Amino acid sequence: MNGATETIGRDLGRILEALAGLMFVSILVPLVWGEYYAIPALIVSGVIPFAIGYSFRTRFRKAARPGKLHGMIIAAVGWFCVAIFGSLPFYLIAWTVEFAPPVLGEASRASTPTLAAFTQPLNALFESMSGFTGTGLTMTDNEEVLPRTLQWWRSFIEWIGGVGVIVLTTAILARPGSGSLTLYESEARSERIHPSIVSTVQTIWWIFILFTFVSILLLWVVGMPIWGAINHAMTGLATGGFSITDNSIATYDSVAIDFALLPIMLLGSIAFPVHYLILQGDLRNLYTDLQTRWVFIYMGIGTALLTVLVYVGDTYDSLFTAFRYGSFQFVSAATCAGFQTAADTTNVALGRWPAQAQLTVVFGMVVGGAAGSTVGGIKLIRALTLLKGIRFRIGDVFYPETAVRRLKINGRRLDEREVRQEFEEAAIIAALWFFFLGIGIFVLLLILPQGEYTLENVIFEVASAQGNVGLSAGITGPESLPTVGKIMFLFNMWIGRLEIIPVLVTLRAVFDRGGLYR
Amino acid sequence: MNVGDVPIVGELLEAGAEDRVFDSLLLIGPLLILVIALVGRSRLTTGLAAAYVGFFAAYVLFRGVRT
Numbered sequence A: 001m002n003g004a005t006e007t008i009g010r011d012l013g014r015i016l017e018a019l020a021g022l023m024f025v026s027i028l029v030p031l032v033w034g035e036y037y038a039i040p041a042l043i044v045s046g047v048i049p050f051a052i053g054y055s056f057r058t059r060f061r062k063a064a065r066p067g068k069l070h071g072m073i074i075a076a077v078g079w080f081c082v083a084i085f086g087s088l089p090f091y092l093i094a095w096t097v098e099f100a101p102p103v104l105g106e107a108s109r110a111s112t113p114t115l116a117a118f119t120q121p122l123n124a125l126f127e128s129m130s131g132f133t134g135t136g137l138t139m140t141d142n143e144e145v146l147p148r149t150l151q152w153w154r155s156f157i158e159w160i161g162g163v164g165v166i167v168l169t170t171a172i173l174a175r176p177g178s179g180s181l182t183l184y185e186s187e188a189r190s191e192r193i194h195p196s197i198v199s200t201v202q203t204i205w206w207i208f209i210l211f212t213f214v215s216i217l218l219l220w221v222v223g224m225p226i227w228g229a230i231n232h233a234m235t236g237l238a239t240g241g242f243s244i245t246d247n248s249i250a251t252y253d254s255v256a257i258d259f260a261l262l263p264i265m266l267l268g269s270i271a272f273p274v275h276y277l278i279l280q281g282d283l284r285n286l287y288t289d290l291q292t293r294w295v296f297i298y299m300g301i302g303t304a305l306l307t308v309l310v311y312v313g314d315t316y317d318s319l320f321t322a323f324r325y326g327s328f329q330f331v332s333a334a335t336c337a338g339f340q341t342a343a344d345t346t347n348v349a350l351g352r353w354p355a356q357a358q359l360t361v362v363f364g365m366v367v368g369g370a371a372g373s374t375v376g377g378i379k380l381i382r383a384l385t386l387l388k389g390i391r392f393r394i395g396d397v398f399y400p401e402t403a404v405r406r407l408k409i410n411g412r413r414l415d416e417r418e419v420r421q422e423f424e425e426a427a428i429i430a431a432l433w434f435f436f437l438g439i440g441i442f443v444l445l446l447i448l449p450q451g452e453y454t455l456e457n458v459i460f461e462v463a464s465a466q467g468n469v470g471l472s473a474g475i476t477g478p479e480s481l482p483t484v485g486k487i488m489f490l491f492n493m494w495i496g497r498l499e500i501i502p503v504l505v506t507l508r509a510v511f512d513r514g515g516l517y518r
Numbered sequence B: 001m002n003v004g005d006v007p008i009v010g011e012l013l014e015a016g017a018e019d020r021v022f023d024s025l026l027l028i029g030p031l032l033i034l035v036i037a038l039v040g041r042s043r044l045t046t047g048l049a050a051a052y053v054g055f056f057a058a059y060v061l062f063r064g065v066r067t
Helices: A003-025 A028-033 A038-059 A068-086 A088-099 A106-110 A113-119 A121-132 A148-163 A165-172 A178-186 A197-221 A226-237 A255-268 A272-279 A290-312 A319-334 A355-367 A380-396 A416-447 A455-466 A483-498 A501-513 B020-039 B043-066
Strands: A407-409 A412-414
Touching: A003 A038, A003 A068, A003 A148, A003 A165, A028 A038, A028 A148, A038 A068, A038 A088, A038 A148, A068 A088, A068 A121, A068 A165, A068 A483, A068 A501, A088 A113, A088 A121, A088 A148, A113 A121, A121 A148, A121 A483, A148 A165, A148 A197, A148 A226, A165 A197, A197 A226, A197 A255, A197 A272, A197 B020, A197 B043, A226 A255, A226 B020, A255 A319, A272 B043, A290 A319, A290 A355, A290 A380, A319 A355, A355 A455, A380 A407, A380 A416, A407 A416, A412 A416, A416 A455, A416 A483, A416 A501, A455 A483, A483 A501, B020 B043
Parallel strands: none
Antiparallel strands: A407 A412
16 A cells, blocks of 8 residues: 555545534434434435544544645545535435335425435435535435425535635644645635635635625515524535525425525625635725626626526516516525526526526636635636736737736736736636536437437536536436536536546546556 | 633634634624524514624624724
């Protein structure tokens, strides 16, 4: 056994132990709601990752600290393992209900076709990956009829995944030193709040927990029932988008709830270091921080454009209604929350909006919000770096070769080498993002029934999966999405959450080791 | 009570904005949600929840103006 495997194994063990802890904590929910049949499934679901995690951690406890390569592999494999083991509650509870053993009393009453979908391991894995990555695409037909335990588990994994599984592990199983920093950065984060990475992740959780309470109470005040408020506040702030109702937020059909969710989703799309500074009283960051300023500008422009498109396209008959749905759906897409108010039963579904409106929403999903927040997509900072970098390069022609030029991004003055580095990173991620988006679209076009969905529907759905958004044009579902599509979306969601590169590094390491790569 | 004294998660809860008011809001939050879950929607609980949200927003602004 070489050192790298030991390091990766030890840290994977810690992640699995943390996951087991989440499952054991969740036993409170079936106790409160009287869903006792779910308790054995949760216990078994927790014991398996705990046993594996404990054995890994103790066996490799003397392993070296992770380097950059290890960090990326730990992040990629860790997220995939978490999705696999996180699917156990879905799978085992669904089967528990199917078997309905008499000793578990009321299990048979919870049996529904929606829950039965999770007896297929791929559906359970899809739901788990969608939850942890904060995507929000679902294999359920009707979330309302799910047991409360699974409603909670879906919301809880999105809430945890919003901040990050590794950030959680680092915060709880604190381990000072460079190893934690490597892991922190491998989970698509870079900015620190404090010099210590452990303090940084603890502060991130502190902010996230406080904002969750505020969001729950805000949603309840505007009229949402408390169970809905708890679940939707968690998934809204985590910009995950799982709902406990059949038609997402459209079920409530309430203007107040729609508008109350806007600031919650926006909070989730602003970087945690900025939240910290704002709570410290430094409100200037709302406009001095480049990404935060652009969160508002970008949401404003997108909302205005979408409102005009759906109003002029006669999708809605009043300007206010167009604004209500336009603002919610753009913010929901661009923050990668994926809540839906444009749904069939109450109004015009997103999949039937004009093509240009759907593509505007796709644009929102592709770019996403601020890096260092809970959102997916390419991230605003990369989009801005690309735009500024292109302008900088074009400007080169107008200056003599001897001119010393610097590019200013977010208060930093970058020299030529730094510009090249930042621009290259942004370009690589954007290029990879579009490359895998293209593959996804191609595969979906191949496997979906001809003529059932439009091209904009397909682009919409793949961008939603890879951007970890969760808005659906109606393609994703246990029956409507073929098995190949589910497997492809699993990959899209996974790479989208980790910003692609850690996954590619891991795949290269695996193929290299197996002799397949060279 | 100091948030650092809360069992198990005390250290985590203490790692916030180093402000007693925010710490208090963090501790009061789950209690208020529990009360709402038990009592349900009434004028009192609605008022308490609205006060919590309003106070949070007002205090963030207050800190911003004061700084």
